[in-house]
Amino acid sequence: MLQTIFHGRRAFQIENGEIRVTVLAEGGHIAEILDKSTGVNPLWLPPWPSIENSEWSAEKYPIYGNDSESSLLAGIMGHNLCLDIFGPPSPEEERAGIVAHGEAGVIPYDFEASPDGLRCRCVLQGSQLSFERVITLEGRRARIEETVENLAPLDRPVGWTQHVTLGPPFLERGRTRFLANATRSRAIGETADFDWPFYGDRDLQVYPDALSSSGYTAHLMDPASAASFFLAWSPTHKVLIGYVWKREDFPWLGIWEENHSRTHTPWLGRTMTRGMEFGVSPFPEPRRKMIERGSMYNTPGYRWIPARSKVTAGYFATVGPAETMPEALV
Numbered sequence: 001m002l003q004t005i006f007h008g009r010r011a012f013q014i015e016n017g018e019i020r021v022t023v024l025a026e027g028g029h030i031a032e033i034l035d036k037s038t039g040v041n042p043l044w045l046p047p048w049p050s051i052e053n054s055e056w057s058a059e060k061y062p063i064y065g066n067d068s069e070s071s072l073l074a075g076i077m078g079h080n081l082c083l084d085i086f087g088p089p090s091p092e093e094e095r096a097g098i099v100a101h102g103e104a105g106v107i108p109y110d111f112e113a114s115p116d117g118l119r120c121r122c123v124l125q126g127s128q129l130s131f132e133r134v135i136t137l138e139g140r141r142a143r144i145e146e147t148v149e150n151l152a153p154l155d156r157p158v159g160w161t162q163h164v165t166l167g168p169p170f171l172e173r174g175r176t177r178f179l180a181n182a183t184r185s186r187a188i189g190e191t192a193d194f195d196w197p198f199y200g201d202r203d204l205q206v207y208p209d210a211l212s213s214s215g216y217t218a219h220l221m222d223p224a225s226a227a228s229f230f231l232a233w234s235p236t237h238k239v240l241i242g243y244v245w246k247r248e249d250f251p252w253l254g255i256w257e258e259n260h261s262r263t264h265t266p267w268l269g270r271t272m273t274r275g276m277e278f279g280v281s282p283f284p285e286p287r288r289k290m291i292e293r294g295s296m297y298n299t300p301g302y303r304w305i306p307a308r309s310k311v312t313a314g315y316f317a318t319v320g321p322a323e324t325m326p327e328a329l330v
Helices: 070-075 091-095 285-293
Strands: 002-006 009-015 018-024 030-035 079-082 110-114 117-124 130-136 141-150 158-167 177-180 180-186 193-194 213-221 228-232 239-246 252-259 272-279 303-305 310-321
Touching: 002 018, 009 030, 009 117, 009 130, 018 110, 018 310, 030 079, 030 310, 079 130, 158 239, 158 285, 158 310, 177 193, 177 239, 177 272, 228 272, 239 272, 303 310
Parallel strands: none
Antiparallel strands: 002 009, 009 018, 018 030, 079 158, 110 117, 117 130, 130 141, 141 310, 158 272, 158 303, 177 228, 180 193, 180 213, 213 252, 228 239, 239 310, 252 272
């Protein structure tokens, strides 16, 4: 484990001969999963300057705006953990200091070396949760295990989503391709369903070639498969990234797209991303709406964590050179 500076941020790195993984000290974002043979990191690095979340204030850094997202956007990179909400806080929660996607994305983490990897921990004071992530490298694969402990004497529902966001140069209009074992799907704010991957005249397997686009669609992972996955492939760089997880842990995949459509600060019409966000909830929404929704397609939309109890989920990410995407998309 190496302590370093990554794009101006304090960070910790682990690497082997094939990949390098970088995790930010504040926010715990997995900012880099680098394929060392090509030098490509498929994860999103925002076009605006990144600062430590603890430094942010609306008065000092108006570039990031002044709302529940601002402190998160000031320091976000790559793969962001959303816990214990996935989406915005309620007005009352925001006044009490809760930020978009929960505290996990903005607070400091403690780091230590673990066998063949690293361990990071934090305590979400407002949410009364503790969180631990262990990352272990196995060739081109990063194995990740997460444990969430409910510190409160009450059972509680939580949102828990891996907000994996891809960006340039890996992400390109009309070229980058995607594959997932998703099934029934719905766009945010709509009631009509569709089947992955065709949404109207859109093929979600290919990043759009439009100069501007945006959207969010929720996808139920295949109930017939114990393992869920998504893959993304760059035909320009010949690099493939994929995540694999247990469907029982994270039954939903959200696909978020921001392609030069947001013109307010800090976006300013200059950002191209695709979020491949797997978790326990279909949509990013306030806690009350998450609970009132309850489920979709007979599948729960949040995770219960009993009082004084722990739950664990594991998944892995892999990155490496690939001449083609799997045959289904060529």
